[in-house]
Amino acid sequence: MKTTKTGKIIIVSSAWGKMASPYAEIxxxxxxxxxxxxEGLAAALRSFNIRVCLVEPGKVNTGFVDPFHVGLVSGAQDDTVDDIDRRQLRYLNDHVKAAPGVTPDAVAEAITTRCLDVDEPVFRHLLPVEVLDEVPTAAADITGETVIGILRKSIEN
Structure with a gap:
């Protein structure tokens, strides 16, 4: 790609790569x-006319999060786990289950229309944008307290 001075690199990451979730830290x-x-590679490759597209879906309806739910439920039912953690695990499980998801086809469509079919695509693509309205606000706060507040809402009732 450097030799031909053209190309695109497309990565599917996760919205949880932009803003974390309690109990999913790893x-x-x-x-x-x-x-x-x-992000660093995108900046370095721009001079070579190589675009890097980072697609960040929220919940994708594939069953991938099913083991995550099993772990949350298991922790919430474990009597050796602190009461605060158990309550937060139950609430987070409900929060994640209730979150709307996108289909794998929607992710593929976004890759096609936002990355492949565009001559100079932007770097970051959040999916679906309306679900992730808090991310830009959180990213603009240099203290990190906005993020903490947003994340606490996902585990406290």
Missing amino acids: YCSAKFAIEGYF
Whole structure:
């Protein structure tokens, strides 16, 4: 790609790579690492006319989160887990289950229309945008307190 000075690299990450979730810290940190790597690479490759597209879906209706729900329910039922954690795990499970998801076809469509069919696509593509309205506000807060407040809403009733 550098030789021909053209190309596109498309990565499917996760909205949890932009804003974390309590009790999913390891998954989120892996996604944060992917996002940081490709953000730096995108800047370096722009001079070569190589575009990097990072697609960040929220919940995708594939069954991928089913084991996550099993873990949340298991932790919420474990008497050795602190009462606060059990309550938060139950609430988070309900919150994640209730969140609308996108279909795999919608992710593929976004890749096609936002990355492949565009000559100079932007770097970041949140899906669906309306579900992730809090991300821009959270990202603009340099103290991090907005993010903490938003995340606490997902685990407290």
